[in-house]
Amino acid sequence: MSIDRASGIALAALALLVLEETWRQRLPVGSIANPGPAYFPGVLALLLLLAGAALTAVAGAGPRLASLQWREWRQAVAIFVACVFCAVALDRLGYRLTIVIALGFLVGVVERKPVVATVIFAGAAALGTFWLFDTLLRVPLPRGPFRF
Numbered sequence: 001m002s003i004d005r006a007s008g009i010a011l012a013a014l015a016l017l018v019l020e021e022t023w024r025q026r027l028p029v030g031s032i033a034n035p036g037p038a039y040f041p042g043v044l045a046l047l048l049l050l051a052g053a054a055l056t057a058v059a060g061a062g063p064r065l066a067s068l069q070w071r072e073w074r075q076a077v078a079i080f081v082a083c084v085f086c087a088v089a090l091d092r093l094g095y096r097l098t099i100v101i102a103l104g105f106l107v108g109v110v111e112r113k114p115v116v117a118t119v120i121f122a123g124a125a126a127l128g129t130f131w132l133f134d135t136l137l138r139v140p141l142p143r144g145p146f147r148f
Contacts, residue, residue: 003068004059012052018045078110094144095134099126 022038022045030036070076082102089098100122108118133139 001065002059002062003065004062005056006065008052008055008057008059010052012049012056015045015049015052018042019049075110078106082106091142092144094146095141096126096130097144097146099129 018041022041025038027038028036029038029042082105085105086098086102089101093101103122103125104118107113107121108115113121130141134141
């Protein structure tokens with residue numbers, strides 16, 4: 001089996017999992033004018049299912065899955081650790097502080113970028129995304145104990 005075909009199957013399986021979970025929770029889909037909580041996850045899962053099926057169908061004679069050598073496993077583990085940290089710390093520390101710490105770790109420690117660039121990037125990304133979601137889109141994000 002080629003890497004492309006395995007990727008297509010994995011994407012299609014993820015899409016089916018999202019669709020099944022949405023259906024199992026009996027979330028209302030709504031309409032285009034008034035979308036329900038299952039509307040966007042359902043539409044995105046259907047698009048992902050189509051993309052996964054298309055990738056599986058047209059996957060050519062690419063590299064075999066058995067020939068895959070994963071040299072970047074440390075980066076993958078670091079990203080997973082950062083995601084777990086975000087899930088645990090988000091309510092405790094607040095959105096902005098959690099994102100600054102996670103991005104600081106990923107950019108500064110994992111990618112070994114200069115300290116000044118890391119601090120600027122992490123701060124700008126945390127403040128910018130907070131402003132976008134909390135202020136403009138009015139999605140309430142956790143503030144944490146310091147109201148930050």
